[in-house]
Amino acid sequence: MVKVYSFEACPWCQKVKKYLESKNVAYEVHDIQLNEEDFKACVKLSGDNMVPVITADDKNFVVGFDKPKIDALLGI
């Protein structure tokens, strides 16, 4: 399952989620402001505390709304 590390008020996070929905990609929201464990997991994965972070395997990831990279990551 695709994970999106994000938080509600982040406009680029919203854009990523809308993009995944437009491509019919199911995803889980991991809210880094509501859940400390998600925040830690996000930092551990990307090495930084920027969001959104998108991953499908907890290894490879994309930071931000970078459409070509997201497409490549998820094989869209």
Next chain:
Amino acid sequence: MEKKAFHKDIVIIGAGMAGLTAALYAGRMNLSTLVLENGLVGGQIANAVSIENYPGFESISGGELIATLQSQAENFGAVIDEFDTIVKVTLNATPKIIETEEKIYTCDAVIIASGMNRRKLPLPEEKIFAGRGVHYCEMCDGHAYQDKIIAVMGGGNAAVDAANFLTKYAKKLYLIHRSELRADEVSQKRLRQNKKVEVLLQTEIKKLHGNGRLESIDIFDKISGEEKNIFVDGIFVNIGVTPNTQLFSDEINLNPNGRIIAGEDCRTNIAGVFAAGDVREKEIRQLTTAASDGTTAALLAEKFIRSLNR
């Protein structure tokens, strides 16, 4: 794969206040209306925490205002595509042609409401620290600076509003500006009353330091001539904006600052092409004037389209 072609009465480039207002009006006039946006719907105000100078609202977030406006436009039939990117425009033609990564649109009228981008920090280290201590979106990235030391660079309303917002995270916040503040008095007063804040005017940022991410900056006091190093975990840059007009520079008349030359009627040098919002050359750039431009451009575009169909 060959791109599919579609025809629209009107294509609006940009989904900020001007573009969405134009879309609302165009939709209400039953024009087939497409809005193309490759950044955030809402443009510069998408990140605004609180807007207190839009008539009818004592205080409203940019996200909330834009979401309502987007719904209004969509309810009247406008289609907003925020995932396809324009690669080429041909405006001096009938019909006009807008080519995106995925499609080709022909249309009778175009409204350019492509707005502005934030100016980057003009230091060579910017590329090293972008996203690793140097930021351009306080709403997106501010949360990462809980109990940290933050600097905000800039002296206009956007900078001071960003600083006011970031005080909720920072244990210490510097507002650094090379001259005097231009922000409105209400915002300045709010900032100066906050004990976490230190305002450094007539001060320039000279160099960024850090090992992988930003750790400190060199600042230069232009009055005393003193240069010193201060620890900061992050800088949020708000030093102005540049117009998004590169796509149109071959066909549309621009002023030396890159803004589109068009009068209050929003008409550009090409018939059927209108410029609306901050991208248009004008003295006052506010949300209200962007909405006004969007209205004018849509109504005159409809008149132009009608004249074609006579």
